[in-house]
Amino acid sequence: MMNVVELLQTLIRIPSVNSDNAPGTDLVDEQGMADFLQKYLTEAGFSSVQEEVLPGRPNVIARAPFNGVNDERPRILLGPHSDTVGVSGMVFDPFCGDLVDGKILGRGASDTKGPMAAMITALLENVKLLAELPVAVDFVAFMGEESSQQGSKHFAKHHADEYVFAIAGEPTSLDVVNVTKGCTWLTVVAEGKASHSSQPERGENAVMILARSLDMMNRKLSNRLATYTHPVLGHSTINIGTFHGGTRPNIVPDFAQAEIDIRMTPSLMEAGGGRELTTGFIEEMKLPLKLTKSQENPPMETAEDNTYIQSMLNAWPSSKCVGAPWFSDAAHLAKGGIPSICVGPGSIDQAHTKDEFILVADLEEGVEFFSAFIQSLAS
Numbered sequence: 001m002m003n004v005v006e007l008l009q010t011l012i013r014i015p016s017v018n019s020d021n022a023p024g025t026d027l028v029d030e031q032g033m034a035d036f037l038q039k040y041l042t043e044a045g046f047s048s049v050q051e052e053v054l055p056g057r058p059n060v061i062a063r064a065p066f067n068g069v070n071d072e073r074p075r076i077l078l079g080p081h082s083d084t085v086g087v088s089g090m091v092f093d094p095f096c097g098d099l100v101d102g103k104i105l106g107r108g109a110s111d112t113k114g115p116m117a118a119m120i121t122a123l124l125e126n127v128k129l130l131a132e133l134p135v136a137v138d139f140v141a142f143m144g145e146e147s148s149q150q151g152s153k154h155f156a157k158h159h160a161d162e163y164v165f166a167i168a169g170e171p172t173s174l175d176v177v178n179v180t181k182g183c184t185w186l187t188v189v190a191e192g193k194a195s196h197s198s199q200p201e202r203g204e205n206a207v208m209i210l211a212r213s214l215d216m217m218n219r220k221l222s223n224r225l226a227t228y229t230h231p232v233l234g235h236s237t238i239n240i241g242t243f244h245g246g247t248r249p250n251i252v253p254d255f256a257q258a259e260i261d262i263r264m265t266p267s268l269m270e271a272g273g274g275r276e277l278t279t280g281f282i283e284e285m286k287l288p289l290k291l292t293k294s295q296e297n298p299p300m301e302t303a304e305d306n307t308y309i310q311s312m313l314n315a316w317p318s319s320k321c322v323g324a325p326w327f328s329d330a331a332h333l334a335k336g337g338i339p340s341i342c343v344g345p346g347s348i349d350q351a352h353t354k355d356e357f358i359l360v361a362d363l364e365e366g367v368e369f370f371s372a373f374i375q376s377l378a379s
Contacts, residue, residue: 024088080169115344118366156336184274203252
């Protein structure tokens with residue numbers, strides 16, 4: 001068995017960049033990671049399988065050892081994701097896994113191969129105990145979290161009734177994230193009429209149509225979003241993230257498109273969600289826009305008095321329950337019926353950065369954290 005530093009270095013050196021969004025490399029997707037994880041955990045005594053979600057992009061499900069015949073214990077899972085974001089612009093080899101000045105460098109070191117290495121190491125250090133615990137502690141590696149969370153959605157659809165609790169591995173500095181905002185991504189389009197730029201009056205400028213509409217949304221829709229509040233998460237928000245339009249400076253553009261990100265509190269989701277609110281706003285204000293694409297990820301709110309959360313807090317008293325404005329696989333697991341949280345070593349501030357790293361001290365503390373939690377389940 002590798003120690004946690006060696007394991008994380010190995011994981012970083014297996015590229016698993018999500019191919020959906022500008023990966024910046026040809027070394028994409030999760031098959032290599034899945035093959036390594038299945039072999040490593042099977043050799044440690046887990047019953048490990050791959051479930052293909054998309055071609056060449058499987059989840060890995062590793063069921064805990066059991067000293068018996070029919071394992072009918074309640075089951076919980078430790079579930080980091082196996083993909084990473086793209087690597088363009090990184091200041092060192094993204095797959096180096098180098099150890100420098102107490103830091104392990106590389107894409108995924110923080111998000112979430114570091115939490116994954118800590119989880120696996122803790123499981124293997126307690127592998128004999130796992131077989132005897134009154135609750136089975138499984139390991140699941142989810143593909144696709146960094147785009148559309150296909151892996152956790154697939155798992156929730158097919159396995160939610162098998163689990164009573166889920167822990168998504170994310171860099172939370174070992175605080176327990178039990179509430180998160182949801183996210184609505186919308187693509188809006190404005191259409192105009194092309195003409196030569198020397199006669200702009202003969203055309204209709206789609207860029208200006210869209211810009212004026214977005215300005216109204218940014219001012220007035222944001223005020224409506226601010227009415228949907230949460231005592232931990234604050235209020236719902238809007239961000240206009242991309243804007244594309246036109247083809248040449250000497251042509252009046254007949255097409256423009258923008259992508260919008262709405263971060264949703266649970267109260268907004270209960271009121272219909274970001275898409276419904278935005279559609280209603282566009283209709284009410286008679287904005288000349290078409291909504292062409294949308295993707296909605298739910299918020300998450302798991303009660304702090306959950307038995308497993310309390311076991312975790314008791315096992316590691318310096319941890320506390322906190323909220324987060326981002327979303328993760330945990331939200332889809334919770335929506336599917338599995339009470340879920342996010343927790344892991346490392347800082348979210350290092351996720352997705354050009355010089356991503358995790359401190360060795362934080363990584364080793366993560367092993368102690370998950371080991372303490374596993375041992376707390378004995379009682």
